[in-house]
Structures are given as structure tokens and as C-alpha cells.
Amino acid sequence: MGNEQEDKEMEMGSIVVEKVGGRSSVVHCFSRYPVKFIIPKKVGSSRTDAVWVYALNYGGGIVSGDQILCKFSVGDCCTMVLTTQGSTKVYKSVGSKCSKQLLEARVGSNALLAIIPDPVTCFSTARYYQKQVFNVSSNSNLVIVDWITSGRHESGEKWDFDLYRSINNIFLEDGEPLFLDTMSLEKEKIGCIHELVQDYQVIAMILLLGPKLQFVQNLVQDKVKGIMSEQLQHPSGALSHKRNEAGYFISKPSLMASCSVFGTKIAVILNLDGTAMISNYNIILWASSRVEIIELALSSCLLRTIVF
């Protein structure tokens, strides 16, 4: 009971997408301060059937103590894309307050929900908690990009926040858990976060679920395997001061990526750690006869579009 009350207070936005006249349409849209939704009419090709939603926070970021809940429902056979206009800045924590951003989404049968925001950037001492819960059918499709940068470089902040916790949970119709992932970076508990992440400045997770994304999944797996196999080299024996013959220090790969299959072989997760804020790696993927192009450019604040 108490939870319902809390939910009502925290609910800052909700959108329902259903088929109207054969096309994915927003049949319900609600938002209140500090959340605002922008739903442009003309995004991408007119052939494609997708609703694009840009979520903005007034003030350009998440302020200490903000508690935001947004709910989305994507009806059967519909497509919805949720993205942002810029990186989500989490400002410094005041009085040790933690900011929370919650997302609950229901994805119908044969529907597609793509959550492709810009990365989160936590300022020094920020405390941020994010939880995304998805309820899906057995043939739902889901693209989730969840990523974080190390902070404001120009101010010299690298992994200088106090808490970042990101939860992504996916449940099937019967409530069975399909995917339960929590990443927690907490200064108090693990000490120097920088040590755990070393020189990498970006941590990203990309999740691809569903039959519509099969082709993309295969491409991602092959691409990552190709990139990483090249980067990994045969070790030269016992530990020593690692210099090669020319006397140069052997460096670590600038991109560390691994791709896992989970569930009953219908989903793929891509974990990435990149050193450069502006990375040179583009993963360009082609999928299906409808010419779906997913181009993920891992640069500081840029996430390219999904075009259907």
C-alpha cells in the first residue's frame, strides 16, 4: 500500500503506445516537472513505424535528492524508442542524498522497445541509483543501452562520484526472471573506484533481446569477437617488467569488450570498457530486409540513431 502511494508521488512521466490505424501511436502521454517528453513527428524514414520519445530533465540534469519514476507501455506489434538530448548529468550530492531514477516498462507481443540514452555522467560526490524493470512476452524485443562516463574531465573528475548503482531486470509474463543485473560502484564500500576500472573512461552495457534482433545479435557477436581476438596477444612467459624488445611498455587494449548470450539463445549482452572519451570504434550493424541500421559510435556524448 505504502509503495503505491510512493509510486504515485514519484511518477513523473508515463507513455502508452498502441496501434492506431495500423501505426504505432502515442495514446497517452503524461509528464510533470522535472521530466518533459518531446515526441517529434518526423524522425527517420516515413516507411518506418516507430514512436520516438526524447526525455528531458529541466535544469539539464538530475539534482541531489530527485526521485523520478517513469512508466512506459508498448502495445503488441508497436515500436517505441526512448532517448535523450544530451548526457544525463548527476549533480553533486547534498547532505548525502541519493538521486533515484526508476523506469518500468511493459513490452507487448512482437513489439520493440529501444532505450538508447546518452551516457550518465556523475559529478564529484554524486550519489545516483537507477533501476529499470522490463516485463516482456516471449517474443518481445528489447534494446537497452546503459552507459556511464567517468565524470567531468575538464574539471579533472575521474570516477570521483560516491555512488552509482544501476539495475536492469527483465521478467517474463509469468514473473520468471530472465535477466537480473546490478552494477554497483560505491566509494565507501570498495574504496577507490578508479582502481577497479583502471584507465577506462566509459563503461557500457548493450542488451539485445528478441527475434527481430537476431541478425543484429549475430553481427555484434562476430564483430566483438573479431575486435577482441586481434587485441589479445600471446603472453611472453613469467611476470616481469613488461617491455617489449624495443623497450616500449606494452599497453592495455583501449577497448575491452565481451559479448555473452543469455536466456534461450535469444539475447545478447555487450559489455564495453573504453579508454578514450572519444573512441574510434564504430560498430555498424545491418539487420533484416527492412534495412535496419544500428550504429553505435562510442564518443563522449553521442549516440547515433536507430533507423528503421
Added chain:
Amino acid sequence: MQISEGCDNGPRLADSIAQWSQWQLLDSLLPTGGFAHSFGLEAAVQSNLVSNPDELKTFIIHVLENTGSLLLPFVHLASVSPKLETWHNLDKILDATLTNEVSRKASISQGSALMRVGSAVFSELPSLKAMRNASLGSGTISFHHAPIFGLICGTLGLDSTDSQRAYMYITMRDVISAATRLNLIGPLGAAVLQHQLAPNAEAILEKWKNRDVDDACQVAPLLDTVQGCHGYLFSRLFSS
């Protein structure tokens, strides 16, 4: 030799005998196939993330930290309630939680081996064999390592804290063993390192023990990614 309740030394003898079983569970001699897994160390070496003794030490601490934050809840809950239903529930949740394919397969492989060995070796505990047989038939149980380890510890009479400490112990044991086989450290150096890291492991245990599975989390994203890279290694000694 029968241990009957009518015997004077009953409880003490039972405790002593139990200790033999507990030590055997932690002994690397037990054929559970732990030696096949490097916890991402082999991939870390090949990608130059670990290239000197200090980096090895740091790596091991990160493995222990992530074990604490992600897996101890499963050991804990299985050890306090070593029953079929609890085990099955934990197994299902862990299968959804181990999102890294390499780690997930390693967990299943080690868990299956441990359950097979445990039910054969600790034959005076018929419940283990019965649970194993019931679960093999169902086809929906993955046999993940951490819940099974907790289950066996609980069945052998270890309390929850000791069970979790034991899990940290065998994890450290196996990573260090992998380090020697990868020629990163010699056998004596490995033993010294293992002893040096005991206080670190204990501190990590204190931090992460007795938590619920809802709180299970990854704290070392780089480690998780590196572990997932094992499949891309051209030549490898270990299966994970």
C-alpha cells in the same frame, strides 16, 4: 563405524567426524574440476591487465570483492536452508544474475561436478543424492556452483558465516592455483601470497556476508568484461 545417539561420545564424535568432511570439502584434492577455471586471469594476462606481481595481487582482490558482492548471498541462503526448494529457487535466480556467459558456464560446470562428487563422497547424507537425482530429472535446474556449495556446507553442519568464508577460501585458492599454472608466480610465492591475502579476504567477507539475493551486485565491471573475453583467446590453458 556407526555414530549412534546412544553413544556417550555422540555429539563430540559427530563434530569431529564432521570436521574431516568439512576439510575434505575445501581440499583441492576433491575432484570438482576447479583447476579448469582461471576466473578471468588468463584473459587478463593476455590483454596486459595483469603483467606484474602487484597487478596480480590487485586482480585477486578484485575477484574476491566481486565474489563477495555477487555470489555470497547465494552461499549464505543455501547454507541456512539446505533444502530442495531453496536450492532450486537460488539456482534459478543465479542463472538470471550471471549474465556473463563465460562465468555462467563455469559456474554450471563446477556446480554439477561438486554435486556429483558431494553426493557420492558424503554418502552418509542421503539427502544430497536424493536432491541431485530429483533435479537431474527436471531439466530446469542449471546446477550453479554457489548455491550447491552453500547447500553442501549447510548439510555438513557448517554455519552460514563459515560457509561463506569457505567459499571465499576456495575462490582464492583456485585463482592463485591458476596463477601458478600460468607461470605468473612460483609455488612458494603463491603460498606466501595466499597467506598475505587472508586478511583482505576476511575483510571482504565481513563487508558482503549475510545479504539477500536482491542485493547481489557486480562491483568490478572491468573484471566482468575481461572474464567474458576468455572465449576470444587464441591459445588457452583454462576453460574460463
